[in-house]
Amino acid sequence: MKEASMRRLLLSLCLILILATSAISVGCGGEEGLSLVTASVGGDVYLAGVSLGEVLNRYGPVTVTPEASTGSARNVELLEGGYAEMALLSALDTYEATHGVAPRFEKNHAYSVVMPGHMAAFYRIVREDSDITTMADIKGSGARIWPYEMTRKYGGVWLADLNALQKYYDFTDDDLTAISYYTLPDMIDALKEGRHDLLSYTLGVPNATITELVNDVDCRFISIEPDILEQICEDNPYFFPYTMEAGTYEGQDQDVHMVAYVYFLIVKNEVDEDLVYDLAKALYEHYDELTAIHPLMKDYSLDHIDRNTVAPWHPGVVKYFKEKGVWTSELETLQNKLLAEVQ
Incomplete structure (x- = not known):
């Protein structure tokens, strides 16, 4: 049992090292790159973030740099401080930040959803x-x-x-x-x-x-x-x-x-619609590669877009969904409701 445990430990450490190396090495994209804030090294949110970054840097239009943080609540501060353009946020933080729920938030923060993610x-x-x-x-x-x-x-x-x-x-x-x-x-x-x-x-x-x-x-x-x-x-x-x-x-x-x-991958509203369309396409159309990096990525799928009931989709994502034929009248109704709530 000890030998098996040691093998599993070494495999886990190797995965974290590989992903951490990827997170560091992709930070050379210059001013056109995007930062994606995650959570502490070793946790699922961090691993999800660097997995997303790996696929985005293979197939996306710009360099995306995953960054460690102390977690979802801190990520809102990093977004507001201009340190990042993308983040993994909990359902609670996604809703409260976009809706300006007091006393935590004094205003509605201009974020949109790219994709629902994994359960924690x-x-x-x-x-x-x-x-x-x-x-x-x-x-x-x-x-x-x-x-x-x-x-x-x-x-x-x-x-x-x-x-x-x-x-x-x-x-x-x-x-x-x-x-x-x-x-x-x-x-x-x-x-x-x-x-x-x-x-x-x-x-x-x-x-x-x-x-x-x-x-x-x-x-x-x-x-x-x-x-x-x-x-x-x-x-x-x-x-x-x-x-x-x-x-x-x-x-x-x-x-x-x-x-x-549930966690959500979100992006600032100010990020260009065509750029977010390309980011969404890169992620949703390379699902098999995402899940090959880490099994928790199985939830980052077109099959789970109905899990988003908390914040509006980014227009670039809506454009992609319509192109794929998955944008329904129910999603349109919910999108309009959420857009009205966050104005």
């Missing part, structure tokens, strides 16, 4: 020797879980999740011990070494990093009770309930109930 679910993982068996055990525990100061600063899905758990499990920030690290590799290392009490992080299912973690250390997945999960998703319509079936990971002998949501 909130993992809750403890070491097998942990005293935490349910989320109710957090109250009064002083557990090292969230970088909650950063979470409250940037908001987004992590804050929505934290607020929901505090509401239904009756704990506050005072029940937690603040941590200063927030990247997935740092959290994984800390959990392995006993410096972190519960890993709470959003990733796809399954995920190679989690596979390696549970192979290296005896772990336990913490489930959200179905009735509480239903309430959380009713309160936060950008979330939906997801059940990770037993056996997804080694030692996981029960279903795990999780909070989940």
Whole structure:
């Protein structure tokens, strides 16, 4: 088992190195290039971003540079600061930014959707020797879980999740011990070494990093009770309930109930219509190459365009959809509704 685990680890590291090298090497496109902000290195959002970048740099009209960031909420700031033209944003951030939802946003941000992407679910993982068996055990525990100061600063899905758990499990920030690290590799290392009490992080299912973690250390997945999960998703319509079936990971002998949501590839409205048309065409017409780079890219498909109910499509994407014959009257109606909402 250890040899197999080591082989999987080496393969995962090689993939991250290859993709990271691609992300660095494509940054030489000059003023005509575009920046695509993602999330922390090693996570699914980062891997999705560099996968998109690899295909766009093979078939697209300009150089696209994927960049690591601290995540979706931070990406909105990077877009507004002029550091990027494209981003991977959670459904919540996509909706709230484009609709100017207070108190986070004082205005409607001019972004449009290029494509809906992969699903992410909130993992809750403890070491097998942990005293935490349910989320109710957090109250009064002083557990090292969230970088909650950063979470409250940037908001987004992590804050929505934290607020929901505090509401239904009756704990506050005072029940937690603040941590200063927030990247997935740092959290994984800390959990392995006993410096972190519960890993709470959003990733796809399954995920190679989690596979390696549970192979290296005896772990336990913490489930959200179905009735509480239903309430959380009713309160936060950008979330939906997801059940990770037993056996997804080694030692996981029960279903795990999780909070989940979808990511979107978005672009600033100011990016030229013909350019975005070419970007959309490059991505949608090279689906097989996307999925060959990483399996989570299976969701980046024409088959899933109906998942976008949160923000308008960019005119360049609409042009491509009409050319492909997939633009329906239902999509037109929704597009007009969303355009009216974000004016």
